[in-house]
Amino acid sequence: MKFFTTFCCATLFLLLLCGNVLANNNIEFLDKDLIQDLNHGIYEVVTPKLEDDKITYARKLPFDKLDYVERNEKYRSIGTAFFINEKELMTAEHVFGLRYFSLNKDFFIRDSSSRVYSVNTIRKCSTRRDMLVFDLKEYPEKITPLHFNRQVEIGDTVFSAGNALGEGISYRAGQVASFTPERVYGEWQDIRFSSPASPGNSGGPLLNTAGEVAGVIVQRSNLGENYNVAVPISEADNLGDTADFYTRNVTERIQGTVASLTKDWGYTASLPATAPELARQARNELRAFHGTLRKELHEQVREKNFPDGKRFRYYLRNQSVIHGLAEVTPDISFRKWTVDQEDLEKEPLAEGQNVYHGTLRSQINRFRRPDSDYFDMLVIAEKPKGTDLKMFLDSPSMILDTVLSAVPYFRYVGWERVPITSLGKPEKTEMWRDKLGRRWTASLWYLQYSDKFLYSSCLPSPKGAVCTIMSTRASCSQGITLPLPENHATNWWLAMRAV
Template sequence: MRNMSTLLISLALAISFSFAAVAQEEYSSSQIKKYKNGIFEVVTLKLEDKTVYKEAFPHKLIPFHLRNDKYHSLGTAFLIQDNTFVSAAHVFNIGYKSQLSDNFALRDSKGNIFKITNVEKYSNYRDLIQFSVAGDTSPYHEFKIADAYEEGDVIYAAGNAHGEGVIFRKGTLTSFTYEPIDGKWKNIRFSAAASPGNSGGPLLNLAGKVVGIVTMKSSSENLNYAFPIKEFMEFSSERAEFFESQMGEVESTKTLIYSWDFKADLPKEIMALRKIAEKSFYDRFESGRTEFVAKYETDIFPKHENIQKYLMNQSNSENFSIIDINGNGEWLLFEPGEQKEVKIDNKQSMWFSSNDKMIGGYQFFMEKPVDTSLQAFIKNKKNILDTFLTSVKWNMTIAATPVYITSYGEPVYEDNYEDNYGRFWQVAAWHDQYTDRGIMIYCLPTPQGIVCDFITTSTSWLEMQKKNYRINLPRIMLSYTAKLGEWEEFLQLPKEMIPTFLQDAKLDVSEDSVEFDVGAFSGTMKKMKLSVDSNFYVAVEISPENTDKLVVGHISFKPNLYEDGVYSISKLYDLKNNASDSYSDFWQKFTTGTSPYNFEVINEGKTINKYMNLGANGKSPKIVGKRKDDRGYLATCTLQSDVELAEFTSACDAFINGLH
């Protein structure tokens, strides 16, 4: 019996020791309460949402704790000593603009707010930040730093998961892995679950000591990452470290990858640090562009060896199009895709499309309202954007429900920027306070209204896009078409709205004639049935002799918009060795006045046509000028085939003879 009693006692002790071992791997209720008292939310005040929605904003679709909180929850921080906290750098994203960055604070579990003051350690490369707060933190738990940790250790990831309060989730320290850029240290991988909001929280061992700072969640498996606390302790507090390894310039199939490496003295007030880091970042972007141009100047526009071939045979478009090179080294004008028309009302329309070569997601042309002057319409950027938003049914998604936006209010930024061609871009930007995003339009006035590129981006990249867009302006092309009456109003705009190559243009429409002087083209048109409602098209091209200059390369008159019939002049070049076989054949016939370029009547079915080389026929000396060896001017008359031949001949002769 004695032996049996001894055995039972031994078994009982073994079982109790086993349960004790298990218990040691679980936090007790008192531990959780204790540790929770040292973990805070990183928050920032919500902004006043100035967006106007088509219908009342559906607040009920947003979870209760989010819609009733006056703060945004950004992440987690934990206390390590008096008034001193640690978190992940990406929670604050110092170095990049944000609408939410002016009011960073910490909030405890009872809702008490502590304003963040000075940054004492910072590295976006290592994803760490140490900072101080204003206020008394003595009632809160201060976390101790673990002396050692190894694979297989039981750990807890603690943090403000999904912004719904601090929770603790158990797992294992599974391994250590080199940081991906230079392998300067090994990050911790752990198996405890992590959610958005956990960033910056402590990774704790069973003793409640800090092993690491939670930094990143794995997207494909439940192996998450933390920055080792040993590395944090060894990192210098003397200077903040900013580093980006993947900045780059991409243009015309050429790429330059460069890095941003900046350091700033610490400690420093958080907003002061943000301001100097932002400036350094944008300065690096500009210097990166300078490096790119120095390396690839002869491989990009406008100094590429093949650019002259394009400049002497340019395409045109009445919507924003961009000059770029294809994989075969040929320069082309990349035009937008299919345009969709939206009727704003019975007397105003908008057309929008997309061109994946442009920066913006949409390009749109908007007619001015009939009861508004062109100048007033161009100046009212709020109305332009509001009309666009309403027309395309612009929306954001809340709980899988589209919420339609009708206005972002008045612009937060406006500019009138002159590019190297002398075009005056109308620029405006807005903030979407709800999503911390920026909206920007880059526009050019036209005789009919305005053409714009519509851009959306994060607030942090809005400033970058302003700079980036200006780099691309020389490759963005736009030609103009409008009724003669609309042209008259356009040419009367203030000079800061009219491109320099059109500022001296003249257009006078009277009852029986049209007198014009646009670029190199001028004349007096009579007996052609032209009126204020007739269409006048001006094709804009880059001068082959001076790539910083735009010129008028083609004009045409269309007496009646609803009938086939046009009178035009095009400037053409001898492409020499760059010419295709068909162009060489055309050029030989064109310069020698061979049919059909001898002004004979050509019946092409639905239309009848006449073609003339103005120089070869001694017509329009002002237009043709003295250079006739490498260029020519093609005059074309086209009318419907059912027009009497005598009427056609009379109108075409009036056009040719009216040219100066």
């Protein structure tokens, strides 16, 4: 009996194994000659790597520790594009990211021989469909425009073609898994597919076995599964003659409170236009929309919120003595206000000069990797002995250099981190006064190597300056303008016992 059971199990296992082998043998692959033709129609999208000679470091940057390609690469790969006719290419709109501020202003396509071709103008653009069409200033000698196939079914073999992980164009097989309604209004059915998609595949074509475009790859699964998203190529027929910008659920909040306001934003712009020109229009409109939301939100809570709230001053007067820095926050009804003391660390620099620093309370719960190069803190920076106070306060670079000498801010190169000793002079500096008449100095620095900003807002103190200093990705900033939004400053009660 045992022998019979064992024999049956072994036979079943062999049958299943043979079935899998037969199934694998039935997978269709792209023909080698077809791939060679497709390589003349599918390209990387790249931007130049940026550096800033104003930044100084504690030691020489160890670029020799990087892999060969990374240390010799002059461009940063950001996505994929493909020719749809002899003069125009298509990609995903988010590859260019025109709504969001970036220090990268120049876009190129790159072929397999590493030759680059500069983008000329944007011809069509839709953020809702995540599609963008552009032309070039000059063209490759040989071009293979890709053909469209608007008919695709569940179970069809498809290939994700594109610049996976920034390592050149590759083709990976899978199947159409399902169709799901687009997220906002359900106007079309997005294609869900099992072909692998990696960073860099965005904007690339989803191909059928004939090398025809079924969709534009716009999103990979965040769950570690091959359940990725492509917009059907049929939606290219609905791209208009104007750029269509749309952002869902734009939200403004008052720091330290539960008050918030959320609305959708939309904007149309004339085409054709250059990428920097179109980006400037979209960013200005989105920034203005944020300002309108912020103003509307402040008006809604003006009679309750700092500094106009009727009960705010009563509760502030009844707090215990404040040492160092503190945050003033209301309860959900804005009727009771409390002061939360910030515990600051002291870093002695020289005789009579110290820097006190602590993490911004609003940033404590934000996810940060151990090797994160974000900088979010409250500081009291005392001027060097013998330095005139006014000269110190009028020099944002001197204030920041003082902070950096006490609290390291690192640039990561491979596995090594190198302290930054100075960011040099800020790109922008402006002075303004808040509702309490306090004079703020707001400054902005560019970190071009990482497409980030670092900005500070400082108040004068008897021994130096009291500042909030924060860094953020340029794409998250909505294009910071100075002076910084007033709620960034007035909701932090930078109180010192000596003032």
